[in-house]
Amino acid sequence: NIQIQSHNDKLSSSHHRKFSALKEDWSSTLIDQTLQKLIDFQIAIPSWALGTGGTRFGRFAITGGEPRTLAEKIADVGLLHRLNAASDAISLHIPWDVPEDINEIKKSAEGYGLAFDAVNSNTFQDQPDALLSYKFGSLQHVDKAVRNQAIAHNIEVIKQGQALGSKALTVWLADGSCFPGQLNFRNAFQNTLDSLQQIYAALPSDWKLYVEYKAFEPNFYSTTIGDWGQSLLLANKLGDQAKTLVDLGHHLPNANIEQIVSLLLMEGKLAGFHFNDSKYGDDDLTAGSIKPYQLFLIFNELVEGMDAAGMNHAKNLGWMIDASHNVKDPLEDLLQSVEGIMIAYAQALMIDRAALTQAQQNNDVALAQEVLQHTFRTDFRPLVAEARQRAGAALSPIHLYRELKCREQLIMERGKTTTATGL
Numbered sequence: 241n242i243q244i245q246s247h248n249d250k251l252s253s254s255h256h257r258k259f260s261a262l263k264e265d266w267s268s269t270l271i272d273q274t275l276q277k278l279i280d281f282q283i284a285i286p287s288w289a290l291g292t293g294g295t296r297f298g299r300f301a302i303t304g305g306e307p308r309t310l311a312e313k314i315a316d317v318g319l320l321h322r323l324n325a326a327s328d329a330i331s332l333h334i335p336w337d338v339p340e341d342i343n344e345i346k347k348s349a350e351g352y353g354l355a356f357d358a359v360n361s362n363t364f365q366d367q368p369d370a371l372l373s374y375k376f377g378s379l380q381h382v383d384k385a386v387r388n389q390a391i392a393h394n395i396e397v398i399k400q401g402q403a404l405g406s407k408a409l410t411v412w413l414a415d416g417s418c419f420p421g422q423l424n425f426r427n428a429f430q431n432t433l434d435s436l437q438q439i440y441a442a443l444p445s446d447w448k449l450y451v452e453y454k455a456f457e458p459n460f461y462s463t464t465i466g467d468w469g470q471s472l473l474l475a476n477k478l479g480d481q482a483k484t485l486v487d488l489g490h491h492l493p494n495a496n497i498e499q500i501v502s503l504l505l506m507e508g509k510l511a512g513f514h515f516n517d518s519k520y521g522d523d524d525l526t527a528g529s530i531k532p533y534q535l536f537l538i539f540n541e542l543v544e545g546m547d548a549a550g551m552n553h554a555k556n557l558g559w560m561i562d563a564s565h566n567v568k569d570p571l572e573d574l575l576q577s578v579e580g581i582m583i584a585y586a587q588a589l590m591i592d593r594a595a596l597t598q599a600q601q602n603n604d605v606a607l608a609q610e611v612l613q614h615t616f617r618t619d620f621r622p623l624v625a626e627a628r629q630r631a632g633a634a635l636s637p638i639h640l641y642r643e644l645k646c647r648e649q650l651i652m653e654r655g656k657t658t659t660a661t662g663l
């Protein structure tokens with residue numbers, strides 16, 4: 241606290257100058273509303289992003305001090321949340337994260353003010369003790385015994401999530417095929433539906449089932465839940481508790497993600513997000529690092545659609561990051577992702593909605609673009625920083641992280657050559 245305070249004091253006069261400049265140009269009501277929404281907005285951190293990631297070409301242990309246990313992952317997210325007051329939940333991946341002592345884990349999460357977001361199942365890898373292999377798929381598999389094993393795993397994940405207080409199961413399947421002729425598409429889809437129906441039947445009544453889609457990889461000819469149409473088809477057949485999860489990296493190049501988001505939201509079928517950024521495919525790069533304008537346009541649709549539906553921005557959708565890579569300190573990277581998302585959200589909140597609607601009604605294309613780009617090109621970082629400061633966190637989380645030598649401390653505590661569990 242003292243450290244946050246003295247960090248903020250140091251930055252205070254320059255922050256004040258920038259924030260005051262914004263207040264001169266923008267409506268104070270809008271600024272106040274936006275500040276409150278930014279304070280309320282929270283983004284869940286994926287447990288698998290806390291260690292340095294790798295690719296099939298190698299993995300470089302450059303960071304050190306990575307979490308070795310679930311308790312240490314929770315501590316890492318707790319640290320992020322202290323710094324930015326915007327990461328109040330962790331999303332677990334089972335069996336990468338095995339809560340051995342549930343009560344202990346719950347207590348430590350509570351201590352950091354953290355909740356458990358959606359739990360993720362894993363039927364894209366064979367576990368060491370597995371009887372049957374997912375080499376040819378899981379929920380889609382031609383062999384009912386394999387499907388049953390995958391269904392049982394998902395139900396087990398729901399149970400673990402229930403014990404922790406999670407309220408959603410995210411299912412991402414690697415299921416698909418690598419070569420033409422390998423799969424009967426209809427059978428694969430029907431098997432997947434049937435399996436999901438059995439998982440859905442085990443869902444507690446206050447839970448959601450998030451159906452994540454992905455265009456390709458690890459299968460390169462077909463993916464059984466390959467796009468939002470296939471996911472939505474499944475979610476509609478399953479029922480009200482099933483919704484479509486949008487991972488920003490899971491589309492074919494140049495897809496209009498903001499339009500997808502807008503329609504899913506309109507249909508009440510948008511589960512939420514796996515935020516990340518990408519240039520080529522499922523790159524899982526820092527949110528806002530490659531296509532910040534796209535992220536802003538997505539938030540534009542979200543804000544407009546959520547307001548039209550009378551939704552609570554912070555509570556009614558699942559906001560999660562799904563990122564992981566090789567070259568940055570993972571905690572610094574996550575701070576940058578949260579910041580990127582917050583900036584896009586702030587820009588979308590500051591749009592002059594009435595002017596935009598008017599321009600659309602008048603087919604005034606140039607003016608509509610002006611309205612959007614006016615906020616996109618305004619620097620709202622002081623607004624995001626102000627919200628953070630009001631929530632008791634740091635004006636500049638990443639700088640404070642470095643000032644406090646957080647990584648060095650973690651290395652001292654945990655060692656230089658830790659291996660995170662999981663991927």
Ligand code: AOS
Pocket residue numbers: 288360412452454487514522562
């Ligand atoms: C995989 O591409 C998906 O994004 C999933 O959400 C997956 O469970 C996650 O990325 C962990 O690998």
Ligand code: ZN
Pocket residue numbers: 412452487514562
């Ligand atoms: Zn994802």
Ligand code: ZN
Pocket residue numbers: 454487489490522562
């Ligand atoms: Zn992905």
